[in-house]
Amino acid sequence: MNPAVILKALSRRYSQLSEIQAIRGGYKPLIFADYLVCNLLNGSTYEDYEQLGLWRMSQRERRGAYTTRRVDTVNNRYNDRQRHLCLSSKKAQYELVGQHIHRCWIPTWLCDEEEFKTFVSRFPRFIVKPDGGMMGQGVRIIDLTGATPGAVTACYQQLHSQPSHLLAEQMLANHPAMQFGNEGLNTMRIITLRHLDGRVEVLCAALRVGSNGSLTDNLATGGVAYPIDPCTGCISGHGRAHDTALHVTHPGTDKIMPGHRIPHLHQALDMVKQLAADIEGLRWIGWDVAVTAEGPVVIELNTRPGCYSLQALHPETAWYRRIKQLMKS
């Protein structure tokens, strides 16, 4: 690796520490040293250090925190590698989950022009996603309403020839109670863990809502995550975005989020529990589930769900330690 690039990255991190220093005081070089130690020992990125509150934790608590590197550790230890690699393709996921997808889709790199035209005739406005994409990258909407046959053909040829395989999917609409003034589909991230005896436990559920006109609800694209209480089905606390701010009203709207009831939550939890019990080789899954007017729909499953919905929204628990404990039972 180029030393100049490393130095530039370190220098950027150093300047970012001003925000932490403003809150906690102390000397910036010491905070920087602490960040580097935390990175080495606990596998935390700068975002983890800041947003998961690692800078406030004792060494013992840091050892138990679920950080970015530990996301991979958990995945490698408890999920079958082949299964994980296979399911990094959305096409493979959709085939595995079957009818719980509740939407039409076609792999544009495999289908022929006639199949694509039939799909477009049914769904002239559709969503396009990279087959192996993550964090909402590369997701866009294509609208071929009223397009000429030539335009449809041109679109097919363009999608078909993309080196990053693209899936074309029917667009889903949020349940009326899941509309928060944003454009995209809002999804729940539900994390399930399968015990040794086959029992499936839901560790947490969080609602992610997009903002700033973003098409996706991922935190990386400006979304906000709100914790959901699985017993009551209500949003139970502040929302957190990719900064340290806490949100009571959803950004850009006057919609008050805590206390908001998620429709069909128990149905969604039962669905992912059943699916998690049936999928061989994966003990640790993060499910993205949308709620439409008809009920819950699986959007995708993640074999290495990020640490944010657990460690940032529920900071009282040292999740890495807890996951290891639960996996033994």
Next chain:
Amino acid sequence: MRIIDYIRGAKSSLQKFSDIQAVRGGSKIKLLLDHAWCHFCYGSNIDDYILGGMYRMAGLERCDFLSNDRRYKLMAKYNPASALPLCDQKPQLYRHLAAYIRRQWCNPCDCSYEEFAAFAKAVPRFLVKPSNGSCGEGISVADTTGWDSTRLRDLYQQLSQRADRPMVEAILHNHPDLDLGNASLNTLRIITLRHLDGTVEVVCAVLRAGQGDTITDNTATGGAVYDVDLGTGIICNYGWTSHRRDIVRHPGTDIVMPGRQVPYFAEALDMVRRAMAELPEVRWIGWDVAITPDGPAVIEANTAPCNHALQYMHPDRGWYGWVKREMKK
């Protein structure tokens, strides 16, 4: 205090350490030693260490933690001793802030029997409170409905001779929106700070709600505490009791607390700002404010408010350093 009470207290404290140990692992002896270290260095008590999450914190964070001893230090520094009786002695406070008390009261130690009898006639069921009590200790309800003058005079003599100089006051009722199926009056704890230039800042507000038949809302008597968003007056996060930090439904009921609007919240904030202006010597007060069907009413003013409303409820920062910095502005 009897020896048996000490033994019970020690047993309950050890149980709290065992609960933490069960979650985070490690040695209980180390935890106890760490607690002793925190007590020595940062003036924390067992609640600071466990409920306030001090056991999770790094050394630098502990330096900024608003601990039990530190709140008394702040009080000693910023609330002059000459002003304390006005706040801590309820009869004096009630006289001084008569416009904000909004209930009938009388002090049997300072009034004639006739005045007491007139009060009891107007308010036959009333609260008996020690003049200088805290944490809901020593509060009882007296019901003089149908009493003859002999019984009433006996009660008057008994109250006027008590060492804790109790006062009697009308029982206020909760606003219907704050009726949480419990017997006690549920109050807001609002913390205000006066800057050097005289401007009053509301630092935080929490709702304290009792549980079951207890007549006070303190956590010491089983109550729960909920964070209230200053901008909207909405309960915006999980609540906590002295045993749990993840309360969504109010204990003993099905009432979901996050998202609940506190009525007359803006009026309550405005009222404590005006009340603070009438106590010009005092710079740091924790107000207990009830919300009745007719609006907010000051219950008491605490010159050394417990740190649960601020430090335990808002653990994202150490408040000791923050308060010291703000006091210099």
